[in-house]
Amino acid sequence: xxxxxxxATINNRPVDLLIAPNRRLLDVLREDxxxxxxxxxxxxxxxxxxxxxxxxxxxNSCLVLAPEASGRQITTIEGLAADGRLHPIQEAFLEAxxxxxxxxxxxxxxxxxxxxxxxxxxxxxxxKTAISGNLCRCTGYVKIVAAIRLAxxxxxxxxxxx
Amino acid sequence: xxxxxxxxxxxxxxxxxxxxxAGSRTIFSKGNKLGIVQKVNSCRMKGVVLVLPPFAYYxxxxxxxxxxxxxxxxxxxxxxxxxxxxxxxxRKGELTAxxxxxxxxxxxxxxxxxxxxxxxxxxxxTFRELATSPLIQKACNLLAEAxxxxxxxxxxxxxxxxxxxxxxxPAGDLLPPLFALEAQVRVCRRGGERILPLSEFLxxxxxxxxxxxxxxxxxxxxxxxxxAAGSFVKLGRRNSLAISRISMAAVxxxxxxxDIEDARLVLGASAPxxxxxxxxxxxxxxxxxGPALLEQVVxxxxxxxxxxxxxxxxxxxxxxxxxxxxxxALLKVVxxxxxxx
Numbered sequence: 001x002x003x004x005x006x007x008a009t010i011n012n013r014p015v016d017l018l019i020a021p022n023r024r025l026l027d028v029l030r031e032d033x034x035x036x037x038x039x040x041x042x043x044x045x046x047x048x049x050x051x052x053x054x055x056x057x058x059x060n061s062c063l064v065l066a067p068e069a070s071g072r073q074i075t076t077i078e079g080l081a082a083d084g085r086l087h088p089i090q091e092a093f094l095e096a097x098x099x100x101x102x103x104x105x106x107x108x109x110x111x112x113x114x115x116x117x118x119x120x121x122x123x124x125x126x127x128k129t130a131i132s133g134n135l136c137r138c139t140g141y142v143k144i145v146a147a148i149r150l151a152x153x154x155x156x157x158x159x160x161x162x
Numbered sequence: 163x164x165x166x167x168x169x170x171x172x173x174x175x176x177x178x179x180x181x182x183x184a185g186s187r188t189i190f191s192k193g194n195k196l197g198i199v200q201k202v203n204s205c206r207m208k209g210v211v212l213v214l215p216p217f218a219y220y221x222x223x224x225x226x227x228x229x230x231x232x233x234x235x236x237x238x239x240x241x242x243x244x245x246x247x248x249x250x251x252x253r254k255g256e257l258t259a260x261x262x263x264x265x266x267x268x269x270x271x272x273x274x275x276x277x278x279x280x281x282x283x284x285x286x287x288t289f290r291e292l293a294t295s296p297l298i299q300k301a302c303n304l305l306a307e308a309x310x311x312x313x314x315x316x317x318x319x320x321x322x323x324x325x326x327x328x329x330x331x332p333a334g335d336l337l338p339p340l341f342a343l344e345a346q347v348r349v350c351r352r353g354g355e356r357i358l359p360l361s362e363f364l365x366x367x368x369x370x371x372x373x374x375x376x377x378x379x380x381x382x383x384x385x386x387x388x389x390a391a392g393s394f395v396k397l398g399r400r401n402s403l404a405i406s407r408i409s410m411a412a413v414x415x416x417x418x419x420x421d422i423e424d425a426r427l428v429l430g431a432s433a434p435x436x437x438x439x440x441x442x443x444x445x446x447x448x449x450x451x452g453p454a455l456l457e458q459v460v461x462x463x464x465x466x467x468x469x470x471x472x473x474x475x476x477x478x479x480x481x482x483x484x485x486x487x488x489x490x491a492l493l494k495v496v497x498x499x500x501x502x503x
Contacts, residue, residue, distance in 0.1 A: 021219035044250040132402035133314020
């Protein structure tokens with residue numbers, strides 16, 4: 001099988017690989033680049049655990065053929081913290097108690113980031129729609145919604161921004 | 163060799179771990195030495211990895227290059243758009259392609275335009291783009307409503323209208339609205355193209371009239387006139403990430419007096435492909451909407467659905483549930499259906 005070049009920007013860093021074309025973006029992230037924060041749940045687009053941002057929009061990396069992501073901007077959960085400090089959305093998830101087993105958390109946080117980048121002051125309905133592609137079997141979602149509200153407030157500098 | 167290794171792995175593991183059976187996907191059928199149907203959750207355990215089979219990948223830059231390539235490649239070959247249906251199907255072995263032609267670079271297929279009263283939508287337009295396009299919301303709101311109901315945000319960012327059509331799932335959510343809008347599809351191959359009604363093109367259950375060397379490049383249909391309105395209602399097992407159990411698209415045109423001039427009612431997920439409800443459409447024509455007429459029409463739609471479903475296992479549920487779906491769809495498009503005069 002002929003390899004293809006995979007050249008992309010992942011978490012603001014350039015990546016240039018030769019890969020077999022029958023790899024999913026999820027596989028390249030986890031296996032070739034060691035970015036294991038992206039989780040594989042169902043493998044067919046039903047759970048959102050493998051969510052990454054592709055050009056700023058959330059997608060299921062298990063449904064993206066890796067060569068299709070070449071030339072694009074990819075953000076994984078590893079790209080959120082900067083200088084050893086958590087991103088305000090990550091802080092909010094911890095503070096609100098929105099993390100239990102943690103398996104859905106990277107996908108939830110990236111879905112939340114895509115929402116807040118586009119709509120800094122979402123109402124409850126907008127938050128629920130934004131995370132409707134992510135399943136959580138622990139929290140019952142209430143604290144996740146609360147965490148995203150808190151994150152919006154943090155990002156707006158209304159509280160907690162130090 | 164892989165199969166051999168897999169059997170050895172399973173021999174000790176599966177027998178001691180009955181919960182392994184609890185998963186969702188069969189990766190080997192009956193008839194192996196262990197004589198069991200092996201099901202695993204993510205197909206990743208004990209070194210067993212379900213990978214996409216090998217294929218050659220092509221990324222043409224133009225439509226002309228793409229149709230040339232498809233004309234020359236041997237079968238099995240497949241066109242890749244969003245990939246949200248194809249990738250899982252290839253991993254499960256339900257679909258094989260030794261040559262995969264990606265349409266990603268063909269930005270010419272990502273346009274939505276209104277031209278001479280017709281809406282033209284390129285095959286690569288995503289569900290999200292349809293759901294949020296002001297042009298679609300104005301010219302054919304029911305298509306935007308249907309696109310917004312597909313999967314979750316992640317799938318809507320990736321999946322395309324062209325893929326939804328060619329995949330031809332009985333539960334494809336864009337299909338009932340496109341039937342109600344009487345859409346035509348444009349299909350290109352080297353040296354030619356054809357335009358044909360979606361209702362002829364779509365055979366259902368994964369089948370269409372597309373040839374292996376052809377690319378569906380877009381759909382076209384007349385924008386709804388001022389006096390027409392449409393709606394789409396879907397019933398799934400939950401609100402998001404759900405496959406339609408039953409759905410309905412309605413387009414109703416009214417006279418200046420408010421009478422119903424024309425009605426197109428299309429049911430989804432009740433047959434291999436969307437079906438019109440001609441008896442209910444006839445009941446509506448020439449009448450003024452009101453609750454009594456609504457109940458007559460809903461009963462007629464339920465009869466149509468019961469006849470289509472026959473004694474399928476889902477029939478007792480769907481022939482009742484469709485009444486709620488039909489009532490909602492009609493009330494959404496013509497609020498007077500709920501008002502006594």
